[in-house]
Amino acid sequence: MPIIDFPSIEDADENGLVAIGGDLHPQSLLLAYSKGIFPWPVGPEYPLAWFSPDPRGVIKCSDMHIPRKLKKELRKQNLKVTFNKNFRDVIEICSIVHENSDSGTWITDEIKQGYIDFHEAGHAYSIEVWNEENLVGGLYGVVIGNFISGESMFHKETNASKLALITLLYNLKLNDVLQLDTQMVTNITKSIGATEVKRSDFLKNVQTEIKKPKLIFENFITDIKHLYAVKDS
Secondary structure (H helix, E strand, O other): OOOOOOOOHHHOOOOOEEEEOOOOOHHHHHHHHHOOOEEOOOOOOOOOEEEOOOOEEEEEHHHOOOOHHHHHHHHHOOOEEEEOOOHHHHHHHHHHHHHOOOOOOOOOHHHHHHHHHHHHOOOEEEEEEEEOOEEEEEEEEEEEOOEEEOOEEEEOOOOHHHHHHHHHHHHHHHOOOOEEEEEOOOHHHHHHOEEEEOHHHHHHHHHHHOOOOOOOHHHOOOOOHHHOOOOOO
């Protein structure tokens, strides 16, 4: 049964914890993201937890930065990008990659099925990066109107996930989307331009963006070689 409502994010604790329990029905996820809240399992022995941290990690599309070293490395590769071609494999590989990390995966079977259902309902997307026929990188996230998040990404080849991210940001900028919700700032997202904003400012943006027409991924540009093909002077 979908969640009817969440407590106010103003009542979140110092870690951003808003609520515990509930399910991942598409309507539950839709309600959560529209309020600036996202699910994050804290452990297999605990109920599902919902967070809205303050400050919030975002990448402002106008601040997207492609490091010179990354440009140089991408010029040597022949990777191709697609949108929404294989959501299931992207989230599955993200889960496996994180499971083998030091911190373990938060992408449980429940999370995977929840976001697959959300994708089928039209509110989650995937980006795939290919080397020939091999899926070597990817990213998935949530989209509601013009609000968009990046939930998790993976790479099997160097720079594949970064290519997914900058391809997404380039298209968001073309579509006048102000920012990508990254929830937190990591070393990878920081290198591309991620920063922290106040939760109150983030939520104002969410309320504005979710009311806009939904982004049309079929119209997105998948080849952004022109952004890194020419050497910096």
